[in-house]
Amino acid sequence: MELPVELTRSRSGLHVKRTAVVIVSRQGHRVITEPQRPGRGTYSRALPGHVDVNLGQGEYAVVASLVMGPRKRVKGLFTVYDGTGLRRLVVKYERLKLRLSSGDRELSWVVDAAVEALGLSDYVRRRNYGRRGERVKRPPQEGR
Secondary structure (H helix, E strand, O other): OEEEEEEEEOOOOOOEEEEEEEEEOOOOEEEEOOOOEEOOOOOOEEOOEEEEOOOOOOOEEEEEEEEEOOOOOEEEEEEEEOOOOEEEEEEEEEOOEEEEEEEOHHHHHHHHHHHHHOOOHHHOOEEEOOOOOOOOOOOOEEOO
16 A cells, blocks of 8 residues: 655645654554655655555554644545455544544544654644544545
């Protein structure tokens, strides 16, 4: 499975985008921030690329894509993929809050582990993954 990884900055230096991949399992986690193959980034000053990830049974890949704007506000998405490459969960991050966007809320522990692995736990005040029994907005889809 090919996943994006980047650290890019705009020409003016006002916008910064960071995309990292966290491999999470019940036994632990591993953070990937360096690309294996070059690619094209969002902004001009860049270290963009892609990584190839092979997941085992019970492992999940979390793509954390965070953008810092001119007022130093950070927002982004945490996307969870399973071993078959299916997108299982999308969680939005904005204003120090995590909110379920689509997918299976039973995998919210994977996002929590990725937030902890990236050292962002001090920057998350609230988590809203919905209530049990609520209808999920969209089913999981293949690819990105």
